[in-house]
Amino acid sequence: MTYKVGIPRGLLFYEYYPLWKEFFNELEVEVVLSNKTNKEILNKGVSSSVDELCLPVKAYHGHVEDLKNKVDYIFIPKIMSVQKREYTCPKILGLPEVVKNSIKELPNMIDVHINLSKNNFNIVNSVLEVGKYFTSNPYKIMRAYNKAINKYKKYNEMLVNGVNPIRALENYDKNVDFKKLKEKRDLNIMVVGHSYNIYDDYISMNTIRQLEDQNINVITPEMISLEKVNYYSKKLPKRMFWTFGRRIVGAAFNAIEENLVDGIIYISSFGCGLDSILVEIVQRESRRFGMPFTLLTIDEHSGQAGVNTRIEAFVDMIKWRERNEDNFSTHG
Numbered sequence: 001m002t003y004k005v006g007i008p009r010g011l012l013f014y015e016y017y018p019l020w021k022e023f024f025n026e027l028e029v030e031v032v033l034s035n036k037t038n039k040e041i042l043n044k045g046v047s048s049s050v051d052e053l054c055l056p057v058k059a060y061h062g063h064v065e066d067l068k069n070k071v072d073y074i075f076i077p078k079i080m081s082v083q084k085r086e087y088t089c090p091k092i093l094g095l096p097e098v099v100k101n102s103i104k105e106l107p108n109m110i111d112v113h114i115n116l117s118k119n120n121f122n123i124v125n126s127v128l129e130v131g132k133y134f135t136s137n138p139y140k141i142m143r144a145y146n147k148a149i150n151k152y153k154k155y156n157e158m159l160v161n162g163v164n165p166i167r168a169l170e171n172y173d174k175n176v177d178f179k180k181l182k183e184k185r186d187l188n189i190m191v192v193g194h195s196y197n198i199y200d201d202y203i204s205m206n207t208i209r210q211l212e213d214q215n216i217n218v219i220t221p222e223m224i225s226l227e228k229v230n231y232y233s234k235k236l237p238k239r240m241f242w243t244f245g246r247r248i249v250g251a252a253f254n255a256i257e258e259n260l261v262d263g264i265i266y267i268s269s270f271g272c273g274l275d276s277i278l279v280e281i282v283q284r285e286s287r288r289f290g291m292p293f294t295l296l297t298i299d300e301h302s303g304q305a306g307v308n309t310r311i312e313a314f315v316d317m318i319k320w321r322e323r324n325e326d327n328f329s330t331h332g
């Protein structure tokens with residue numbers, strides 16, 4: 001019998017999907033994805049979760065609802081840390097418990113702990129624990145994991161070579177020349193924020209595709225190399241212990257200080273504790289270097305028209321500035 005494992009298309013899906021998909025497939029397990037976020041999924045998520053949660057976590061609940069009757073297992077690992085001495089957001093590390101307490105009649109949940117805060121080798125135990133749901137052969141599990149890591153490396157290689165992660169997710173397992181997926185465009189804009197806010201078309205209100213339609217090249221934090229992120233995030237007076245927050249700051253500092261882009265759009269969820277600090281840090285640095293910056297704060301009540309107007313006004317301002325201001329700072 002082929003088991004079906006459901007992977008909700010939310011939160012760290014945009015970071016690790018290629019890795020887990022390949023891993024499960026190598027173990028002859030079918031992966032079922034929830035549909036792309038839409039009104040119905042978000043509504044289900046909003047009604048099955050508590051009000052205090054941020055938009056992406058509510059949407060995640062909707063993805064679990066979408067999958068729960070279609071699969072034998074649902075994969076919601078407890079991802080506490082993916083980097084030594086660093087952590088994920090408290091809402092992510094408590095995700096399996098939150099979901100279990102909010103949604104009834106769930107299929108079996110694979111909720112292994114992933115905690116690399118002290119030691120990278122802990123991943124081996126976590127992987128073996130996931131694999132044991134489907135085989136008792138540890139060699140088979142580790143072989144599947146090693147193959148999955150190779151696929152995952154290819155995905156990451158596409159990103160740092162300038163392929164937009166949305167396009168990389170669509171193409172990483174095809175035999176395409178990824179250099180051809182890059183297109184030359186007029187203007188460069190960095191879209192920053194947590195991956196689940198910027199790559200989910202419904203949550204981000206299509207920001208990336210909308211910019212691309214205007215012939216703008218979009219750069220995101222995942223497209224900046226780890227070396228650059230590490231180098232620039234060290235400029236903070238104190239080490240940041242949120243892995244994904246550190247990437248946002250390091251990538252944005254890199255783009256600002258090396259003048260890689262013409263402007264920065266930060267997409268943040270209303271009520272996100274981490275973003276209340278990250279936005280401030282990125283905004284201050286933008287101001288210091290005269291880099292145009294705008295913040296889009298989104299929640300379940302945000303409307304497409306308002307977001308479109310903000311983006312259009314921001315792009316117009318950048319173009320006007322390039323034409324008429326000879327690149328002087330708009331901040332005075």
Ligand code: SF4
Nearest residue numbers: 054089091269272274
């Ligand atoms: S970092 Fe912010 S947006 Fe992401 S899960 Fe935590 S609170 Fe929500």
